Amino acid sequence: MxxxxxxxxLFIIFKFINMAKTPPKLLFxxxxxxxxxxxxxxxxxxxxxxxxxxxLLQNIDKSPDEIREITKDVINNFINKKMSNx
Amino acid sequence: xxxxxxxxxxIEGFRGINNKGNxxxxxxxxxxxxxxxxxxxxxxxxxxxSLSYCLNDELKCFKSLERENQDFKTVRNLFHEGxxxxxxxxxxxxxxxxxxxxxxxxxxxxxxxSPNKALAESLIxxxxxxHNFLDYNSFTEIINNTPENAGKTFLKLIGYEKFSIIxxxxxxxxxxxxxxxxxxxxxxxxxxxxxxxxxxxETILERLKNIGHSNKxxxxxxxxxxxxxxxxxxxxxVSCENFIEIDFDKLIDSINSKESKYNDIxxxxxxxxxxxxxxxxLLKKTMLFTQTKYKRASKLFTNAYKVLPDDKDKYLGxxxxxxxxxxxxxxxxxxxxxxxxxxxNLGNKNKSFAEIIEIRINKYKKFKEQYSDFxxxxxxxxxxCDLITTENYLFSKSKIVKKVINxxxxxxxxxxxxxxxxxxxxxxxxxYQNLLKSQIELLDSEIATLKKQIPEELLTIVTxxxxxxxxxxxxxxxxxxxxxxxxxxxxxxxxxRWAQYIITVKENFISSxxxxxxxxxxxxxxxxxxFFQEIMMTPEIIPRIEKKDAGQKILMLLxxxxxxxxxxxxxxxxxxxxxxxxxxxxxACALKKKSTSGFIILDDIxxxxxGGHQRYLLQLIKNxxxxxSNKKGKQIIMFTHDGELExxxxxxxxxxxxxxxxxxxxxxxxxxxxxxEIDISKIGIELKRKANNGVLxxxxxxxxxxxxVLEIYKQLQIPMQYDLANNRDKRMLHDLITNLRNMMKLxxxxxxxxxxxxxxxxxxxxxxxxxxxxxxxxxxxxxSSDSSSYTPTFIVGIIxxxxxxxxxxxYNCTCPEVNAGKTYYAAVNKKQKGCKCK
Numbered sequence: 001m002x003x004x005x006x007x008x009x010l011f012i013i014f015k016f017i018n019m020a021k022t023p024p025k026l027l028f029x030x031x032x033x034x035x036x037x038x039x040x041x042x043x044x045x046x047x048x049x050x051x052x053x054x055x056l057l058q059n060i061d062k063s064p065d066e067i068r069e070i071t072k073d074v075i076n077n078f079i080n081k082k083m084s085n086x
Numbered sequence: 087x088x089x090x091x092x093x094x095x096x097i098e099g100f101r102g103i104n105n106k107g108n109x110x111x112x113x114x115x116x117x118x119x120x121x122x123x124x125x126x127x128x129x130x131x132x133x134x135x136s137l138s139y140c141l142n143d144e145l146k147c148f149k150s151l152e153r154e155n156q157d158f159k160t161v162r163n164l165f166h167e168g169x170x171x172x173x174x175x176x177x178x179x180x181x182x183x184x185x186x187x188x189x190x191x192x193x194x195x196x197x198x199x200s201p202n203k204a205l206a207e208s209l210i211x212x213x214x215x216x217h218n219f220l221d222y223n224s225f226t227e228i229i230n231n232t233p234e235n236a237g238k239t240f241l242k243l244i245g246y247e248k249f250s251i252i253x254x255x256x257x258x259x260x261x262x263x264x265x266x267x268x269x270x271x272x273x274x275x276x277x278x279x280x281x282x283x284x285x286x287x288e289t290i291l292e293r294l295k296n297i298g299h300s301n302k303x304x305x306x307x308x309x310x311x312x313x314x315x316x317x318x319x320x321x322x323x324v325s326c327e328n329f330i331e332i333d334f335d336k337l338i339d340s341i342n343s344k345e346s347k348y349n350d351i352x353x354x355x356x357x358x359x360x361x362x363x364x365x366x367x368l369l370k371k372t373m374l375f376t377q378t379k380y381k382r383a384s385k386l387f388t389n390a391y392k393v394l395p396d397d398k399d400k401y402l403g404x405x406x407x408x409x410x411x412x413x414x415x416x417x418x419x420x421x422x423x424x425x426x427x428x429x430x431n432l433g434n435k436n437k438s439f440a441e442i443i444e445i446r447i448n449k450y451k452k453f454k455e456q457y458s459d460f461x462x463x464x465x466x467x468x469x470x471c472d473l474i475t476t477e478n479y480l481f482s483k484s485k486i487v488k489k490v491i492n493x494x495x496x497x498x499x500x501x502x503x504x505x506x507x508x509x510x511x512x513x514x515x516x517x518y519q520n521l522l523k524s525q526i527e528l529l530d531s532e533i534a535t536l537k538k539q540i541p542e543e544l545l546t547i548v549t550x551x552x553x554x555x556x557x558x559x560x561x562x563x564x565x566x567x568x569x570x571x572x573x574x575x576x577x578x579x580x581x582x583r584w585a586q587y588i589i590t591v592k593e594n595f596i597s598s599x600x601x602x603x604x605x606x607x608x609x610x611x612x613x614x615x616x617f618f619q620e621i622m623m624t625p626e627i628i629p630r631i632e633k634k635d636a637g638q639k640i641l642m643l644l645x646x647x648x649x650x651x652x653x654x655x656x657x658x659x660x661x662x663x664x665x666x667x668x669x670x671x672x673x674a675c676a677l678k679k680k681s682t683s684g685f686i687i688l689d690d691i692x693x694x695x696x697g698g699h700q701r702y703l704l705q706l707i708k709n710x711x712x713x714x715s716n717k718k719g720k721q722i723i724m725f726t727h728d729g730e731l732e733x734x735x736x737x738x739x740x741x742x743x744x745x746x747x748x749x750x751x752x753x754x755x756x757x758x759x760x761x762x763e764i765d766i767s768k769i770g771i772e773l774k775r776k777a778n779n780g781v782l783x784x785x786x787x788x789x790x791x792x793x794x795v796l797e798i799y800k801q802l803q804i805p806m807q808y809d810l811a812n813n814r815d816k817r818m819l820h821d822l823i824t825n826l827r828n829m830m831k832l833x834x835x836x837x838x839x840x841x842x843x844x845x846x847x848x849x850x851x852x853x854x855x856x857x858x859x860x861x862x863x864x865x866x867x868x869x870s871s872d873s874s875s876y877t878p879t880f881i882v883g884i885i886x887x888x889x890x891x892x893x894x895x896x897y898n899c900t901c902p903e904v905n906a907g908k909t910y911y912a913a914v915n916k917k918q919k920g921c922k923c924k
Contacts, residue, residue, distance in 0.1 A: 028602040064258035
């Protein structure tokens, strides 16, 4: 009841913190190997958002449609987990 | 990262190579170049394919064939018994050798059978790269594409294909994010839930007032406490520790059971109260369905209609699709009978209704995305339209579906953008509300009559409990809707977080990748220019590779074309120049790419070049591309069937000594293919053996003679045009010898030029010109006319004379120290290092 309202406020605060953070910069280097540059990309996407970074990297070989559906499932799992904790 | 080179390959039972029990083994030069020459049909492509199949899962022999013609049963040699076998030895920078063994079964399927299979598979995976292999067909792939594809080909060549794919995917993932995640309709869902909460709160406050409590502020905890106290006052014996869990029906039943004589009246009263309760809820729900929502539906409908094509039928299908999707949510489609109307052949004699639905769904599938917003809203509309559709319209969800199907699909009059506008929403709603109100009034009077028949005290208790029950129900609804809001807010939060995340990733990736590609393209461009010049020797034509700012376009331009600038290379250049540009790009990319494989394998890449440019290309490979003179260069394995090129290869083998292996393939039968290392000093002996055995060697003697004369030119460092050296004219030998003779005459007439003592005299030249005439004109003619004039002894004599001529340019060093006894060419004005002979 009242708890959900507080939770809503918390989301807004989290969102604000998330947006306020300066995103890390991704830089590739011509002198590095392709693998090293890809590792930089991996590091970057995880640093930007660990949860979504892992989803993106685990499914990077799949089609955009599949990635989108997987993301939706993961979002629903996040929500279910949160709701059951409450 | 250690680079891997191919040390040897052993082939048995693969394609054209049978070699049962005696595999064809080719040692490759890991520090330079290995060139393999073979006329057509001798097994050259089989070796190329064995490498390509094992290292890259590709067979060149199948490349241009339709799938149905690719018979993998021909991959294993048809005459070979048992499995085919290919063993490849790799050697890395630190000279560590690894061996990978492949088995080829009857069906042409390969399998790694090395003792340490996992390690071998890992090595092969690291080396897998289609661009380690280059053949004539690849030129088209590099240049003859649209700029977009040329960009992708370029990225493939430098190994950044994966980045290009990632960039595409990120682009697609960031398109239509709001639509994909239904964020707008989720926001509407929150507003709907808030309306429902508002309604429940109003009901609770109203009921509290009925009981005699007045709460100005809506505080759930205080309301629950008030209710618990109130119930305790009415029924002190009941424990009311948790108001939310009280079973009011049971409580009312237990009170009623004490006064059984009023049961019939009470039952009627309860029934009427329930009816009244439902009508009141419906009446309140109608308040939620506002004009705004109706207008929104109308607007969406109109918008959806605007983007539709003229073909009405397609639009009908889309609406039908909506209806079916809604329908599916309620009941399952029966394959044979329509659950709505029990018809088996609605619209078509041969197909069931369900089948028609499926056909329609498939047909209009592609329209789904375009109208999803409208569709979602329509579904919500249908879900709530029991509130507004009393005027002979719809009464239940299943009937709504039937209506939607009938009206939207079968009745084309409904499919009109004015449909919603024509619906008089206000009247419809007013009528419905009035109907509800009159029914409620009627019920109220009936309830009042019934109440008079029951004692007031009992009635008060039951009425109060009913009010508490309503409060409890509405509190539960508030909890339920707050949970929905919380869940939807979480969904929106995560969806927006994902949207923000993926957009940031995309933008950062694109900018970083663009910068990287610009730098790489610029470096590749610079190398490409150098390589192109070395192959074509045309300073008037300068190519350039350019990465555009946006997208993945990479252009192949001509920076200069005979003073014209910035033209596209593909259409302007002739085929040979285009191929030279492709090769230059390919080499530049291969050297730039940082990969595990330290080798590139080239098949017949010189076919479009004339003799001179072939030699320039080979020089480029030797001096810049291979590891012979470039530490960061590649191990080169090249195949050719060009007999003229083979002369150049032999000469380069001589120059590069231990860093160039040159082999000639010869097929003895369908049983065995073998290789022979080309050593110019042993060719004479081999030819004499062949001549003595009665083999026709006229052509080979002439080629041998050409090689000898070219070797003399090279050793004496006499400048000579490549075109002359590769002239296919039979007069080439004559021209070369005459040229040499004139050179010698010139040197003899200049006193300051000191010649080595053993150089041939002019008479020697006259003799050798006679031999040349015999070789060029008569010997080959003899082979074709079957004349018996030239015996083996005569041919051996000619070979001896050719070799004697060569020896006249040489001397044996008599220095007592380092060089004693060694044979050197008597280079003009130049002695061998350490030689003190006079």
